[in-house]
Amino acid sequence: MHITLQKSIISKQSSIQITGSKSESNRLLLLKALYPEMSLENVSNSDDSNLMTNALSTDSDVVDINHAGTAMRFLTAYFSVQEGRDVTLTGSKRMKERPIAVLVDALRELGADISYVENEGLPPIKIKGKKLTKHKVALKANVSSQYISALLLIASKLENGLELILEGDITSVPYIKMTLSLLDEIGVESSFNENVITVKPGSKDQSPKTLTVESDWSSASYFFSIVAMSEIGTEITISSYKENSLQGDSVLVDVYRHFGISTVFNDNNSVTLKKEFSNLEPLTLNLKDAPDIAQTIAVTCFAIGIPCDLTGLHTLKIKETDRLVALKNEIEKLGGHVEITGKSLHLAASKTINESVSIATYHDHRMAMAFAPLALKTPIIIEDAMVVSKSYPAFWDDLKSIGFKITK
Ligand SMILES: O=C(O)C1=C[C@@H](OP(=O)(O)O)[C@@H](O)[C@H](O)C1
Numbered sequence: 364m365h366i367t368l369q370k371s372i373i374s375k376q377s378s379i380q381i382t383g384s385k386s387e388s389n390r391l392l393l394l395k396a397l398y399p400e401m402s403l404e405n406v407s408n409s410d411d412s413n414l415m416t417n418a419l420s421t422d423s424d425v426v427d428i429n430h431a432g433t434a435m436r437f438l439t440a441y442f443s444v445q446e447g448r449d450v451t452l453t454g455s456k457r458m459k460e461r462p463i464a465v466l467v468d469a470l471r472e473l474g475a476d477i478s479y480v481e482n483e484g485l486p487p488i489k490i491k492g493k494k495l496t497k498h499k500v501a502l503k504a505n506v507s508s509q510y511i512s513a514l515l516l517i518a519s520k521l522e523n524g525l526e527l528i529l530e531g532d533i534t535s536v537p538y539i540k541m542t543l544s545l546l547d548e549i550g551v552e553s554s555f556n557e558n559v560i561t562v563k564p565g566s567k568d569q570s571p572k573t574l575t576v577e578s579d580w581s582s583a584s585y586f587f588s589i590v591a592m593s594e595i596g597t598e599i600t601i602s603s604y605k606e607n608s609l610q611g612d613s614v615l616v617d618v619y620r621h622f623g624i625s626t627v628f629n630d631n632n633s634v635t636l637k638k639e640f641s642n643l644e645p646l647t648l649n650l651k652d653a654p655d656i657a658q659t660i661a662v663t664c665f666a667i668g669i670p671c672d673l674t675g676l677h678t679l680k681i682k683e684t685d686r687l688v689a690l691k692n693e694i695e696k697l698g699g700h701v702e703i704t705g706k707s708l709h710l711a712a713s714k715t716i717n718e719s720v721s722i723a724t725y726h727d728h729r730m731a732m733a734f735a736p737l738a739l740k741t742p743i744i745i746e747d748a749m750v751v752s753k754s755y756p757a758f759w760d761d762l763k764s765i766g767f768k769i770t771k
């Protein structure tokens with residue numbers, strides 16, 4: 364389904380309840396399968412979290428996780444330690460192009476039995492669950508942090524815990540720290556010093572706990588972008604957020620200060636974003652720690668007409684699509700000029716935005732959501748709009764509720 368978003372004036376003060384973080388949810392769903400005494404609140408209603416829930420409860424010997432990267436990586440580790448269980452883990456056409464060898468090699472080193480069904484190094488994979496007896500492994504840390512989180516999530520269930528030696532420049536570090544913080548919340552002890560992470564076996568606190576997932580900061584990015592493209596004085600309040608978030612994408616608060624946005628944390632866990640002033644200064648940013656907000660930021664800069672230099676984007680080419688190429692293609696359709704390398708993006712300042720352009724979304728939820736705010740500047744068509752359900756199924760309803768005009 365394609366939708367057309369009309370130039371609209373958003374209500375000066377609106378509020379939105381955003382679903383739980385998909386990253387926190389997918390970790391906690393796996394941990395709950397290992398430590399069933401915990402209960403969870405505000406779990407994400409995203410497709411990726413629903414797929415994770417279903418995968419953890421099915422008896423089927425084929426588990427299809429569609430486009431869900433975290434589910435693919437976390438479940439590879441999980442099924443490797445399910446003794447006596449044989450599972451084939453598969454996914455969408457794109458998932459079959461997203462590398463998994465770094466994780467498979469590390470698990471094999473620990474004793475896992477995993478084989479490739481179609482192509483070496485890529486899903487689908489066949490996993491024969493067994494007891495893993497080794498406890499120390501080195502792996503490349505510059506491809507995806509999800510491999511590291513996957514190993515950490517099962518670590519406390521290994522007889523002797525786990526020691527990981529991370530090789531190379533560690534990417535997406537806040538996601539690794541999120542995993543360790545969630546382990547800490549359920550009583551699993553760990554340490555992270557330079558390039559070595561250790562996790563002790565077992566949990567020192569088995570008391571039943573309720574863990575509440577914070578709302579998703581990556582989803583919040585689209586509202587930061589909307590406020591940045593709006594008139595001075597525009598406010599949007601989003602819930603439910605903490606000032607000390609586990610999510611690296613909460614760096615949005617600092618990043619969007621550049622665009623004149625103030626962020627106030629209210630007593631009821633809501634956050635108010637307000638456009639205080641306009642700023643046309645160029646933006647330079649390294650997004651190695653927060654790759655998922657790159658598309659949002661690039662589109663904000665394009666809409667406002669400021670140049671930006673984004674670096675640390677080496678993981679973007681192995682996500683739902685090659686996000687660097689997708690951004691270049693779509694911003695250039697709109698009249699912008701973008702240069703990309705394998706790890707960076709340069710956007711030139713542009714003065715005009717072409718009208719009624721049809722934005723291709725490449726099966727990538729973040730392409731649809733990042734470009735939608737541009738409707739504040741000019742009518743825009745978003746192709747395959749329901750792609751947003753991967754992380755944020757209520758996205759279009761929420762845009763309507765703040766004043767966007769959407770037609771199918
Ligand atoms: O662990 C996680 O929940 C995630 C880690 C990041 O991936 P990479 O480490 O591959 O960059 C991020 O892009 C993804 O959306 C979610």
Ligand SMILES: C=C(OP(=O)(O)O)C(=O)O
Nearest residue numbers: 430431432433655682683
């Ligand atoms: C990259 C993402 O997800 P995943 O890797 O889990 O598919 C994302 O949500 O932007």
